[in-house]
Amino acid sequence: MTLVEFERFLDANPRLIQVVTTGGEQFNRDDIEEFWLAMDRRGHRTSCATNAVETDRIIEREGALLARLSGRHLRNFAVSMDGLEETHDRVRGTPGGFARAWRLFQWAREQERRWPFYRVEICSTLTAANYREFPAFVEGLVAQGVPLRKIGVMAALASSHYYQNEKSLQPINAREELAALIEALQRKHPGLASGFYMESYLGWLRNPADSVRCLAGAAFGYVDPYWDVYPCVVLDRKLGNLRDCGFDVRRLWQSPAAREFRAEMAAHPCTRCFNKCNRWNSMRATTAGLSRIAWRQLRGMLRGGGRHG
């Protein structure tokens, strides 16, 4: 994927509501800032989740990027932290990684005060190796003065084509226990992960079938660094290559493989995972979903809570 191709992709698909770059570690790519600037020029938000390993280099590059962005579109920046110090360093396999991540988060918080379009958070990925420690981790962050709205959480996903972690991942099988653990935390800290996303996640943990219907391969998809397109980051099911379609997503969506995939999804909805892409993009693609989002927003405003995610 070259920058020139990426710009062609953006220009060929001006009606895409959301384009999100993703890693691995996005800063491993030396020209990733140019991709974000190309998005910013075209009115897209940009985002990055980082492992903070090359802390000084990330600070230097992110700081320079902030000065170059237009300021008209949000930039979200998440620092990955997977538990208390010992756990984080063990899970990530990087001695000193926790201290580096914390330093980067502190730096980013300072930038947040300087740049009004900048949003910073800590993102914690849960697996069987760390989820029981999540409450202690949250308490530790709260004790350090981290606002609850700055603490994001997601469960790790298994994927052969994206994370290549199907053999190494330790999934959380005790779904009820995880749901109860999060709910207990929310009772203690009502501002923690209080939006519709978490509400929906808790519902999915208890009953994956009784959830938002996933519209992967229709409302959203995943493009790999070679322009191969998949329905999502989990299913290893190639739908075509954007280089063969002039980078036009609508053309690719009409490929026989994409049509076949959507027909299978209509007959047998997939409930294998839960993530922000499949929830929000699936909901936004249907009138019923949009109505649910609008109703929640309205209810939040009537209660004086403003915007509810």
Ligand code: SF4
């Ligand atoms: S539920 Fe998850 S794995 Fe299944 S199609 Fe949707 S995003 Fe992919």
